[in-house]
Amino acid sequence: PPPERLASLFTRMVRNGCSHAVMEVSSHALDQSRVAGAWFDAACVTNVTRDHLDYHASLADYRRAKARLFDHLSEDAFVVLNADDRGSVSYLEQLSCPVLTIAINQPAEITAVPVEQYLSEQTFLLCAGSETVPVRTQMIGTHHIYNCLTAAAVGLAYNIELTTIARGLESVGHVPGRLERIECGQPFGVFVDFAHTPDALTSVLEALREVTRGRILCVF
Numbered sequence: 001p002p003p004e005r006l007a008s009l010f011t012r013m014v015r016n017g018c019s020h021a022v023m024e025v026s027s028h029a030l031d032q033s034r035v036a037g038a039w040f041d042a043a044c045v046t047n048v049t050r051d052h053l054d055y056h057a058s059l060a061d062y063r064r065a066k067a068r069l070f071d072h073l074s075e076d077a078f079v080v081l082n083a084d085d086r087g088s089v090s091y092l093e094q095l096s097c098p099v100l101t102i103a104i105n106q107p108a109e110i111t112a113v114p115v116e117q118y119l120s121e122q123t124f125l126l127c128a129g130s131e132t133v134p135v136r137t138q139m140i141g142t143h144h145i146y147n148c149l150t151a152a153a154v155g156l157a158y159n160i161e162l163t164t165i166a167r168g169l170e171s172v173g174h175v176p177g178r179l180e181r182i183e184c185g186q187p188f189g190v191f192v193d194f195a196h197t198p199d200a201l202t203s204v205l206e207a208l209r210e211v212t213r214g215r216i217l218c219v220f
Contacts, residue, residue, distance in 0.1 A: 003036040010038075027065040035072055042157065043069050044080040044150045048087025049199045063087060073097060080153040082146060083108040100157060102149035104142070110153045112145050119189040119211050120181070124148075126166055128156055133166045138173050138181075141207030179204060 001009070013021060025035055048063055070079070070091070079095055082088040083103035092099060101108035113125040115134070123136045124145055135148065148169050155165040174180050182190040191208065195201040201220065208216050 002034055003038075006034065007037060025069060027062055030068040031065040035069075038072055039074040039077075040069070040072050041074050041077050042080065042154050043073060043077065044154065045069075045085075045088045045091060046082050046146055046150055047085040048090070049085075063090075067091060067094070070095065078157055080150055082150075084146075100153045102146065102153055104145060104149075110149055110156065112149050114142070114145065117142075117211050122211075126152055126162065126169075128152070128162055131162045133162050135166045135169050137170055139175070139179065140211060141179055141203075142210065143203055143207060144179075179207065 010021065029035060045066065048066060073079070078098040078100060079091075080100045080102060081092060083101040083106040089101070100110065102110045102112075104112050104114070109128065111127045112135075113127065115123045115125060117123075117140065119140065121136060121138050122140050122145070123134060126133050126135050126148070137144065137148065151169065152162070152165045155168070156162065177192060177194040180192045182192060184190075189208075189212070191204075193200075193204045195204045201218075205216065205218065
């Protein structure tokens with residue numbers, strides 16, 4: 001929403017005892033200054049791909065728009081970057097605040113090791129420092145593991161124990177419209193996803209191919 005509407009929502013949250021707010025800030029919103037007047041205690045960048053080039057003139061413009069998020073960091077803020085994504089980790093050199101990195105394939109502070117991936121669930125090892133805990137989640141796809149790592153990094157920064165973080169991740173059954181599984185007793189998987197750009201659709205199909213032996217039928 002525009003800045004005045006966002007400020008109104010935040011005011012209502014505070015009045016009703018809300019202590020924290022988590023929000024997705026798109027490159028469109030940053031480019032249109034929709035978070036003007038808002039300051040973030042944490043900023044997370046999971047990936048910087050070729051998505052949204054229908055709006056931004058070039059990939060460079062897209063990256064600059066995303067970087068405007070760092071102009072809204074509070075004094076004690078920290079940033080979480082995906083070390084497996086070149087676009088995300090490229091912001092590292094321009095940041096002076098504390099940074100936590102996540103990854104599956106590269107060295108990082110918080111990492112994951114996929115163990116089993118099926119159509120109905122997946123299991124991975126969540127590693128931070130000398131601690132490792134297993135996480136079993138009903139949400140599938142490697143991209144979801146990156147989302148879990150990002151959430152874990154923020155939780156650890158707020159001194160939440162790794163085992164508590166793991167249980168929290170496992171408690172999330174699904175996000176509506178995000179590889180949402182439809183179960184009607186059929187002997188095959190059916191999923192609904194909000195993907196409406198080439199990059200998003202590619203990510204969804206790759207996630208399903210990882211756990212599907214036969215054909216994948218896509219209705220777009």
